Amino acid sequence: MGFALCGSFCTHSQALDTLEELTSLYQDVIPIASEASVETDTRFGKARDFVTELERLCGRKVISSIQTAEPIGPQKLLDVLVIAPCTGNTLAKLATGVADSAVTMAAKAHLRNGRPVVVAISTNDGLSTAARNIGELLCRKNYYFVPFRQDDPFGKPTSLIADFSKLPATIEEALQGRQLQPLLLAAE
Ligand SMILES: Cc1cc2nc3c(=O)[nH]c(=O)nc-3n(C[C@H](O)[C@H](O)[C@H](O)COP(=O)(O)O)c2cc1C
Numbered sequence: 261m262g263f264a265l266c267g268s269f270c271t272h273s274q275a276l277d278t279l280e281e282l283t284s285l286y287q288d289v290i291p292i293a294s295e296a297s298v299e300t301d302t303r304f305g306k307a308r309d310f311v312t313e314l315e316r317l318c319g320r321k322v323i324s325s326i327q328t329a330e331p332i333g334p335q336k337l338l339d340v341l342v343i344a345p346c347t348g349n350t351l352a353k354l355a356t357g358v359a360d361s362a363v364t365m366a367a368k369a370h371l372r373n374g375r376p377v378v379v380a381i382s383t384n385d386g387l388s389t390a391a392r393n394i395g396e397l398l399c400r401k402n403y404y405f406v407p408f409r410q411d412d413p414f415g416k417p418t419s420l421i422a423d424f425s426k427l428p429a430t431i432e433e434a435l436q437g438r439q440l441q442p443l444l445l446a447a448e
Pocket of ligand 1: 265266267268269270271294295296297302303346347348349350361363382383384
């Protein structure tokens, strides 16, 4: 499995917890992170600490460049690629065929092998600018979504977030060619 993280920094700790769970279920998990994720210190944590934890959990170096992501295609390195969290930025690129980051290159390389990509969205513009990109990927072959909901309908009316606890089940279904249902969750 490839486990790719984008720069939704508020969900990194949740994503790393889920990754830890996945490393006990899957033998070989290759960590991938966007350039923004590995270079940006935020109020949610230091980039260096994030990379150290990611590499500790997977026991391997993180792929964080276009160059190191490219072999995923020709070497058929992954059965499934997980992108969790996936930002509005990366959604837009995936929807339009842009591959100018480690994560989008990993997706492009992996998709050429006709294998599943599992996307866990986390973006404040999920029901505005990013909606069209989510819609585009929903009808694209080999894309599967972790069920998602509005996380704060009144405070952040266009924000959407995947339910990370459903990631392992979404992966299992995606490996069988099925979308986990229900895809659309009620706001809590
Ligand atoms: C503190 C912080 C939190 C952010 N949280 C999010 C987020 O939850 N979702 C999102 O789509 N973008 C978020 N962004 C913006 C992305 O990091 C930015 O669009 C970046 O270019 C994403 O690059 P990537 O998609 O290659 O990781 C955040 C930025 C900062 C500085």
